[in-house]
Amino acid sequence: MSLSAQIVNLLAALLLLIGFAMLAQRRILTLIHLFAWQGVVLAASTLIVAHGTGQAHLYFSAALTIALKVLLIPWVLHRLIDRLNIRWDVETLINIPTTMLIGIALAIFAFALATPISQLASTITRSTLGIALASVLLSFLMMIVRRKAVPQVIGFLAMENGLFFAATSATYGMPLVVELGVALDVLVGTFIFGIFFFHIREQFDSLDIRHMEKLKED
């Protein structure tokens, strides 16, 4: 196994670790930091793959990832929680140990699912497909178990990270146009969520999404 493949495997392991860390994290500020670190890892692995395979457009992807997911979006989220004054509490629907157990089960499931597929792929990074799938599912789980709106949005963004990693590892990335489009979507999505947060808080004096149950039609 070449050196670059080993480094990519290491980064993939880090990605999964960060995924579990986000699942366990109670503080929003740390959650944002973790999200930024996930972006760093993602960019690094993209760079390694780009270097190892000579795919020029992957350099652009890596630069885009650093610009958006490491710098811009975390900065936006920082400002958001400053303005909304919610640095601390993250309540979960299920307690953290149980969530972690479910997360482990999901990771095993993802690996079982990815093994037959990764044997078909011919890329140097094929063994990381299971990890990519696992981090998508973990982020999804995070969206489900969190009670406040901001962590849910972070879960959504982390899920996009996992998808990006899956695309890189299975097929050396999507076409650049598609990646640009997705990056723009994520950015716009973040801004829209930000605007919604203010509206939600104005309406309910809280960002607890339990209040939205009132919107249900009886």
Added chain:
Amino acid sequence: MSGALACIVAWLALAVASLLRLRGAWFARCAAFPLGALAALVLAVIGLQALWQPAAAMTLPLGLPGLPFHLHLDPLAGFFLFLLGAVSAAISVYAAGYFADEAPGRLALIGLQYHVFLASMALVILADDAYLFMVAWETMALASYFLVTTDHREPAIRSAGFLYLLIAHLGAIAILLAFGILHGGRGDYSFAALRAAQLTPFWSSVAFLLAFFGFGAKAGMLPLHAWLPEAHPAAPSPVSALMSGVMLKTAIYGMVRVIYDLIGGLRWEWGLVVLVVGAGTTLFGVLYALMQHDLKRLLAYHSIENIGIILLGLGMSMVFVGFGHPAAAALGLIAALYHTLNHAVFKALLFLGAGSILHSTGLRNLNDMGGLIRRMPQTALYFLIGALAISALPPLNGFVSEWLTFQTALQAPVLEHGVVRSLLPLFAATLALAGALTAMCFVKVTGVAFLGQPREAAHAAHQAAAHGRIDCGPAGRIGMAWLAIACFVLGLFPSAILLLLNRICVALLGAGLPEDALESSWIWLVPSSRAQASYSPLIFILVIVAVICITAFGVRRFYHGRVRTAPPWDCGYPLQTARMQDTADAFGQPIRHVFGPLYLMRRHLPGPDDPAPRFVLRIEDRHWVWLYLPVARLVGFLSEKVALLQRGRISIYLLYSFLTLIVLLVFVR
């Protein structure tokens, strides 16, 4: 062909122009409806021409890419275009007077919806592919829905409109499925491709049932009739006339087009289904009509009855086709189409008459009317002509088509199947019973509404305010006179119409009436052979006129010849008020007792010690209890179960997606 298209475009242009609210909707008020009537007349002429000319086809550059609209004008389409044009011309002229004093905003909307409605009906008739047919069909349903809910601020009218839209959509789904079966995943959706489809007997029967009940829902056939008595009274009167007179006929057109032309290979079992439903519809319609005291609702029930009569003709024709007797089948189809035209004419006339009464007096309850003949003599005359026509009295048009239906039933002896042979006269007996009850019902309507004395206090006050003639204006009179004359023309020259309709039969069934029928002189109407039956309305009317003249002369000349004015015998009651007259409800009371089990009656009899006694009687439709409400409850129950999915919690919704994702990953790898 291009002429018909030009008429449709003209209607659409009028629809858009009506929206322009220059100078208080001047255009919609003064020009839209007369110009629409002109376009309708042109369309009627084009339709009449199409009965002689060979079929014409055309492809429009509209529609989806690679899926253009096809048009086709053959004798069947031409006949229905003629019906649409001739009847809607009269209704448009009438509407010009009726809507003249509407508020500008409402008027602009009515002008838009009315002309879109007309154009979509013409497109339904001209369509030559299932795609355009369904587009036009749904446009027609929506345009008429908005016309029905013109007074949408009243909750009762909104719910009537909803019921109409609901049943219209049920029907449209059934029609769509019928087209889907005919299409069967091959070729395209043009009618030529659907016609060429080879179906197994099972699938063609399924397609027949879907088409029959799908179009039946629009026609007001049992048991999908419930929208009709609600929607017709809710709509403005010209719209009721248009819906009852013309729109129900597009459903008949669809039935004939799809069942005879597209599905083809008619089976006699299908005919039996149509006959049973038709007989039930006929009896139900007339029996419930007798119980009504709202004039427009009564007319709506009569529309149901007449659709039943048309179905009886169609069903007999299908039975004869199934057993291989094309001449008798042609007679049945001619009877059905003839009655379609006749019903369009006289029912539009009756609705316009009811509209005149409603417009000038504000009354729709028969129990409040009375003595209207003195205040609206013209309306009374036209209404009487319509009533005579619908009661199937010679020499008017209703008689001819019902007589032809009877003649078709009398062809039963040629059938080989013993049971069917003995059933056909039973259906004819149903028709006879319905005819007699219809006559009774219209004796009630004309008697109670136009004769006698004004009844209620409210009415009396209204009369004091506007004493004297309150008849409708010249536009209304022209509209009604046009239809009344049509009743006479269609009744007096039936053999000419027979020749026209025979061309449709030749085009559809490949066979027409026997030579004997076609070569008879224009005075005598001979349906099958001269030895069996013949009828001459001209001789009939001459005899009637002669008898009346001789009697009048005899009475004047040989009897006393003096006119003596004296109070009528007061039966020993010196004090007589208008309230002592028979009411509409009282008139129907014997029938209510004879056919008691068919009605759902809710009666409240006041006790002997009640200081303010009030007799309350409500007649309700049994279908609501055994069909509509159970279905509604079932739908409500299922919806509640589905609504359990809605928890209002984002986590739960995310969990749904998550579980779906997991399941898909596990099972679809």
